[in-house]
Amino acid sequence: MRVKVLYFGVLKDYFGEGADVGLPEGATVAELLAQHEDRAQIAWKSIAVALNRDYSKLTDVLHEGDEVALLPPVSGGCYAHGESLAPLAKTSSKSLSGVGKNAD
Amino acid sequence: MRIELTREKIDAPGIVATMKAGEDGAVVVFDGIVRDNTRGRKTLFLDYEAYEEMALTQMRALADKAVADFGVRDVVVVHRLGKLEVGETSVLIVVASAHRAAAFDACRWLIDTLKKTVPIWKKEHFVDGAVWADGDPFPEEIVAGGAR
Numbered sequence: 001m002r003v004k005v006l007y008f009g010v011l012k013d014y015f016g017e018g019a020d021v022g023l024p025e026g027a028t029v030a031e032l033l034a035q036h037e038d039r040a041q042i043a044w045k046s047i048a049v050a051l052n053r054d055y056s057k058l059t060d061v062l063h064e065g066d067e068v069a070l071l072p073p074v075s076g077g078c079y080a081h082g083e084s085l086a087p088l089a090k091t092s093s094k095s096l097s098g099v100g101k102n103a104d
Numbered sequence: 105m106r107i108e109l110t111r112e113k114i115d116a117p118g119i120v121a122t123m124k125a126g127e128d129g130a131v132v133v134f135d136g137i138v139r140d141n142t143r144g145r146k147t148l149f150l151d152y153e154a155y156e157e158m159a160l161t162q163m164r165a166l167a168d169k170a171v172a173d174f175g176v177r178d179v180v181v182v183h184r185l186g187k188l189e190v191g192e193t194s195v196l197i198v199v200a201s202a203h204r205a206a207a208f209d210a211c212r213w214l215i216d217t218l219k220k221t222v223p224i225w226k227k228e229h230f231v232d233g234a235v236w237a238d239g240d241p242f243p244e245e246i247v248a249g250g251a252r
Contacts, residue, residue, distance in 0.1 A: 006155065046241060055245075055246045071155065
């Protein structure tokens with residue numbers, strides 16, 4: 001069978017924008033990834049895979065004509081990795097009740 | 105609900121103005137802009153690209169979840185693609201709500217989650233070269249983790 005594979009971010013520098021890839025019937029996402037791993041020196045453990053535009057699992061089985069995308073860690077938004085704010089405090093709006101009521 | 109990827113400049117004040125309704129007590133805005141340096145290295149411009157169909161689906165899902173989970177009235181999520189100069193808006197999130205606490209929480213959750221899960225990437229162009237930004241690690245439930 002053949003699947004359409006798309007590459008993004010740094011993966012595009014290695015593999016181009018996309019390719020038609022041949023796989024044995026019943027092949028999984030893991031097998032598709034294995035076909036790629038020797039061909040680029042990147043942190044494969046950090047990669048996510050989308051199957052038909054939704055995040056997939058390594059064990060998902062591929063089918064003829066599927067669209068599979070290999071996604072490096074995403075970097076949308078504005079500031080750099082490592083600069084995210086601290087996690088949201090567990091104390092939510094409830095702990096603030098009584099403070100500045102109706103002051104919205 | 106307004107969910108968009110655009111190659112045009114984002115008119116932040118104009119979009120915010122459209123979000124104020126009579127029942128709202130608060131509009132919280134996150135206006136993410138391109139900074140002039142990364143770790144001290146001078147930035148010339150940024151180039152954003154996306155897996156567009158999937159990014160829009162993910163952005164819509166986040167907006168739906170923000171409304172459902174935080175009980176806010178309405179949400180805008182707009183992300184720019186292509187070449188951005190220093191000072192321009194790369195992402196705009198606007199949350200309108202009857203109460204400010206829910207609006208702040210939803211806005212903060214939206215930008216934090218977008219940065220980890222929506223398939224958008226940026227290449228940073230400096231005076232002396234260009235690199236793909238490192239990116240935030242994917243959450244555990246998303247990362248494939250390699251075949252080995």
